[in-house]
Amino acid sequence: MIIVLGFFVAAVVIFPTFKPGDLVTGLGITSVAVGFAFKDVLQNFFAGILILWRRPFVVGDQIKFREFDGTVEEINVRSTRIKTYDGERAVIPNGEIYTSALLVRTAYERRRVSLIVGIGYRDSIEEARETMMRALKKTEGVLDQPSPSAHVVELAPSSVNFNVLFWTKSQRADVRLTSDRVITSIKLALDEAGIDMPYPHSVVMFHDVTVKRKGDLERCKDLEL
Template sequence: MEFLEPLYDKAESLWIGFVKILPLLGIALITLFITWIFAKVLSGLLKRSLSRSNIRRSLVELFGTLLKTVIWLVGGLLAITIIFPSLTPAKLLTALGLGSVAVGLAFKDIFENFFAGILILLRKPMRIGDFIECEGVNGKVEHISIRETYLRKTDDQLVLIPNSFLFKNPVSVLTDKDLRRFDIIVGVAYGEDIDKARSIIEESMKAIDVVEQDKPIEVYAREFNSSSIDFTVRWWSESSPLGMHKSRDKVVTAIKAALDNENIEIPFPYRTLTFKEPLSIKHHSG
């Protein structure tokens, strides 16, 4: 059994080394526990103090997250130097600097989304609760984290979008202001009086409660369509998607009723069919 002696000696030396390092492990765990307490308490105090000011909630979350990250970074470095006394903070920082290129390449997307998230949180126009649209994706901003943004669509689906996607592409903030302009197209028959039709449409819009009357209501003749003269009708209403649907419903209903009351025709498309050869009509006797 002599061949087992080297293994026994190795196991014994590992066990002795582990026993010697146990106190250091205990101190390191205590350090991490104190770090956790400090991170929780200080970030909570920071969030409460910032919440009393006019700073946006997304920025409060950002500053709280950054403070936690710094505290955990310092606490982690202290715990490592306690377990391995030969590793000084200077050596650890040097090692982190040498490995930063490899880490940066390995976690490129994560870092990209991290910094994009910080810049998005600092960017004032997009707030929690806003409805936004970006490259065909739209919804209400529910939460902006360091890595991704949570959008709640109008059908209640949740969409998680990487922050770098929102930062690189144009973003339309639909609810940046309380009011937004909407438009529809209304067609009247060629035989109708254009000025009269325009006047009727304008008057019908003035009686709609969801249409902002302090903003201009615009009706413009826009083109000769195949079977109608088309008008562009513009108005201002609540900027949310629900506000758009409500105002559009009432506008279409009011214009239709007003034109019907004045016997102004809203035509449907006409089609004329031509045939190369004359068509023969056959009479069937009873």
């Protein structure tokens, strides 16, 4: 305190026009300017400290943040680096990633996968359900617990739709590989059971312009697409 007072006295003696209030005012304006200039830097720094301390995700986790989807490569006090599945690097300021919602895909060991499978209206719902369940239980990568399921969820225009649910390991490679196996197994099992998997189709009618009488549909040609 004595040193500060001595500085003010010396400044007044050397510079008669100097007023201590001018220095205080100048320091205040400078502090505000510096604060605005370093606002983002400080925000990212403290957010980085919180991420490293609270560990909402760690290096090696697979996360989705906005349009970025990939594996966390590095977390430092300024930013988080993600290697996307396309082999690109995304550098995200910690201030943004800490204050926004993100999805940690590998937070748990298991992940649930959902598929929509449609059957024909003339096919048996129970037979189709049993066929798909047998296929699911035989498919490599599908976990026993929680057990898979198949429930009717929609009467669509061309099909009766099932929502097929199963659990597998949470890594993206496991999800993609197991999903491929499940879809293949269900398709082959339904084909073997003679259960139809219809697809949307339209009927277009071309009217013969040589017909003299309007409304005479006997000479119309039907084309099914």
